[in-house]
Amino acid sequence: MGEIEVRGISASPGIGMGKVFRLEQKRLVIPEEEIPEEQVEQEIGRFLEGRRKAFEQLAGIHARAVENLSGEEAEVFEGHLEILMDEDLEEEIKERIGGYRFSAEKALGEVFEENAREMEELENPYMRERAADLRDIGRRLLYAVAGEELVSLDSLEEEVIVIAEDLTPSDTAQMDKKRILGFATERGGLTSHVTIMAKSLEIPAVVGAGELLSHCRDNQIAVLDGTAGSVVFDPREETRSACGEKISLLKKEREFLDRLRDLPAETLDGHRVELCANIGSERELEGVLSHGAEGIGLFRTEFLYMDKGRLPTEEEQFAVYRKVAESLGGKGIIIRTLDIGGDKDVPGLGLQKEENPFLGWRAVRMCLDLPEMFALQLRAILRASHYGKLRIMYPMVISLSEIRRLNALLGKAKDDLRAAGVPFDEDIEVGIMIETPAAALTAHILIREVDFFSIGTNDLTQYTLAVDRGNERIADLYQPLHPAVLQLIHRVILASHEEGKWTGMCGELAGDERAAPLLLGMGLDEFSMSAGSIPRIKDIIRRSSRADLRELAVRVLNAGESREILEILKAYRSESLSPGTQGQNDLI
Amino acid sequence: MISREIEIVNETGLHTRPGNQFVKLAKTFESEITVRKGDREFSGKSLLKLMKIGISLGDRILITCSGEDEETALDELCRFVAALTE
Numbered sequence: 001m002g003e004i005e006v007r008g009i010s011a012s013p014g015i016g017m018g019k020v021f022r023l024e025q026k027r028l029v030i031p032e033e034e035i036p037e038e039q040v041e042q043e044i045g046r047f048l049e050g051r052r053k054a055f056e057q058l059a060g061i062h063a064r065a066v067e068n069l070s071g072e073e074a075e076v077f078e079g080h081l082e083i084l085m086d087e088d089l090e091e092e093i094k095e096r097i098g099g100y101r102f103s104a105e106k107a108l109g110e111v112f113e114e115n116a117r118e119m120e121e122l123e124n125p126y127m128r129e130r131a132a133d134l135r136d137i138g139r140r141l142l143y144a145v146a147g148e149e150l151v152s153l154d155s156l157e158e159e160v161i162v163i164a165e166d167l168t169p170s171d172t173a174q175m176d177k178k179r180i181l182g183f184a185t186e187r188g189g190l191t192s193h194v195t196i197m198a199k200s201l202e203i204p205a206v207v208g209a210g211e212l213l214s215h216c217r218d219n220q221i222a223v224l225d226g227t228a229g230s231v232v233f234d235p236r237e238e239t240r241s242a243c244g245e246k247i248s249l250l251k252k253e254r255e256f257l258d259r260l261r262d263l264p265a266e267t268l269d270g271h272r273v274e275l276c277a278n279i280g281s282e283r284e285l286e287g288v289l290s291h292g293a294e295g296i297g298l299f300r301t302e303f304l305y306m307d308k309g310r311l312p313t314e315e316e317q318f319a320v321y322r323k324v325a326e327s328l329g330g331k332g333i334i335i336r337t338l339d340i341g342g343d344k345d346v347p348g349l350g351l352q353k354e355e356n357p358f359l360g361w362r363a364v365r366m367c368l369d370l371p372e373m374f375a376l377q378l379r380a381i382l383r384a385s386h387y388g389k390l391r392i393m394y395p396m397v398i399s400l401s402e403i404r405r406l407n408a409l410l411g412k413a414k415d416d417l418r419a420a421g422v423p424f425d426e427d428i429e430v431g432i433m434i435e436t437p438a439a440a441l442t443a444h445i446l447i448r449e450v451d452f453f454s455i456g457t458n459d460l461t462q463y464t465l466a467v468d469r470g471n472e473r474i475a476d477l478y479q480p481l482h483p484a485v486l487q488l489i490h491r492v493i494l495a496s497h498e499e500g501k502w503t504g505m506c507g508e509l510a511g512d513e514r515a516a517p518l519l520l521g522m523g524l525d526e527f528s529m530s531a532g533s534i535p536r537i538k539d540i541i542r543r544s545s546r547a548d549l550r551e552l553a554v555r556v557l558n559a560g561e562s563r564e565i566l567e568i569l570k571a572y573r574s575e576s577l578s579p580g581t582q583g584q585n586d587l588i
Numbered sequence: 589m590i591s592r593e594i595e596i597v598n599e600t601g602l603h604t605r606p607g608n609q610f611v612k613l614a615k616t617f618e619s620e621i622t623v624r625k626g627d628r629e630f631s632g633k634s635l636l637k638l639m640k641i642g643i644s645l646g647d648r649i650l651i652t653c654s655g656e657d658e659e660t661a662l663d664e665l666c667r668f669v670a671a672l673t674e
Binding site: 076118130315320 | 597598599603604605607608609611612631634635636637639640642644645646673
């Protein structure tokens with residue numbers, strides 16, 4: 001018999017191989033007939049008795065969740081208990097039994113389903129998801145009333161791969177994490193409960209795979225690849241050995257990353273740089289710390305403006321900035337002020353469609369025209385600066401006068417807070433993002449007005465080469481390693497050092513394994529990237545010497561075209577990198 | 589009977605967990621407690637109702653308390669909502 005592969009959505013990375021455990025509930029037959037009047041009392045009694053049993057089960061799950069999950073996740077089950085015992089639900093169910101002569105099962109099934117549907121109609125997606133909680137509670141009650149057991153994952157005897165139609169919150173809370181190698185569900189998507197749980201428990205998972213249960217049997221061998229989003233039943237010998245290799249490689253990699261986490265990003269000859277993370281919302285904070293970031297080099301604030309259908313208040317912004325400031329301890333966080341306009345719509349601003357959005361009314365141009373809106377953001381950042389190490393960064397600057405006007409607004413915001421006696425960091429540093437050729441070419445002038453630079457390579461490349469990065473027909477022309485772009489980057493770094501200040505980079509190039517040695521050789525002080533890239537870049541830096549990298553930078557800056565530059569960088573990586581201090585060269 | 593209007597300031601609104609805390613707190617008072625959002629009004633002591641009405645960030649809700657401990661109840665419930673952070 002050949003292997004069967006089923007593909008779904010990659011919900012949580014990693015790979016597992018083991019026996020299949022099908023999580024399938026027994027189908028219940030709901031008594032549809034009208035009940036005779038004399039049976040009403042008895043049906044209500046069955047409902048109440050079932051509810052008592054369901055309450056005991058849920059209380060047990062809650063106790064287990066308190067032990068195994070975070071306090072917050074456990075509290076959700078307190079909410080479940082509260083809903084199970086809800087008086088209105090009880091009345092609605094009794095009404096259907098007594099008034100419509102429904103069986104207890106039919107009555108409660110309808111009541112829970114109706115309420116879940118109502119919840120699904122809400123605008124807030126978070127609340128809509130809660131309909132799943134309600135159905136979960138309803139199902140537990142239904143089985144309890146019918147006197148049937150719900151199959152659960154709490155007493156697995158060996159390590160398994162769980163295959164299910166869907167997993168409910170109570171299924172995942174009961175799961176014995178150590179015995180689960182991975183799971184795959186027929187339903188679910190990237191924002192559903194299973195996906196969130198799988199990620200937080202770090203269990204490989206595939207969701208939304210369509211038909212699964214009909215393809216497998218209990219105890220059959222399966223390979224589940226959460227990274228690729230596939231499940232293979234009855235894998236061939238080659239599939240099994242490939243999977244075994246991947247598992248051991250992942251294990252090695254994890255050990256390697258763990259060892260690197262707390263080590264500095266320092267070259268063999270003792271030159272240290274800072275590796276930071278870019279984040280786009282406070283939800284990404286966890287990954288920042290777990291990958292060993294030394295700070296946040298770019299905190300995008302656009303999500304605050306785009307998610308809500310209206311502009312955020314000062315308080316809302318303050319709460320988010322403060323949370324970020326506090327969770328990073330004393331580590332630096334660069335908050336980029338609103339960088340929006342043209343191509344991104346913000347409800348509440350009434351933006352008009354522009355012919356050339358990337359060359360239009362965006363970022364600081366808009367903020368300078370809307371000083372009152374901008375003042376709210378500045379005040380929120382300043383107030384939060386009392387709770388951690390925040391820095392402010394203005395995007396899309398092209399001239400000295402812009403910086404002066406922006407700083408004047410910042411000065412005004414500080415005066416207001418001072419007058420009101422609100423504490424903030426008086427020494428908060430201010431920088432600009434360098435993403436236009438204009439700013440790069442006048443860096444030596446602009447640096448006098450600010451404390452630092454951070455280079456945004458995505459826009460700098462697009463503006464320097466006049467290449468729209470979204471246009472596929474000219475995708476080959478979009479080349480951050482073009483000599484013109486590199487000359488500008490070098491110029492910016494030197495200009496900041498002349499004044500005893502520093503330059504970071506928060507564009508994609510900073511996390512590019514080919515480019516990192518070059519950028520360090522050119523003198524870049526801070527590299528900010530998606531958190532997951534940090535360990536690899538750190539590894540490369542720790543295996544290089546600054547003297548070699550300076551020489552590498554000179555050679556690259558004298559090269560005539562991108563292709564030549566790529567070859568030099570490739571040769572450096574394959575020939576000149578020292579064997580890993582970690583003894584893990586095979587990983588890069 | 590006293591009422592006060594208050595704005596929801598936390599990102600996810602009164603979802604399961606904060607909602608449950610709200611209901612738990614409401615149940616500690618003798619007073620009858622209602623919550624109004626737009627033109628819908630419901631008991632502040634039912635988590636299910638609270639969730640069904642979908643109270644989210646930026647919503648303004650009117651909390652009304654009526655009974656012997658109405659003042660303490662209203663103060664404490666408003667303070668609870670204002671202090672939500674997640």
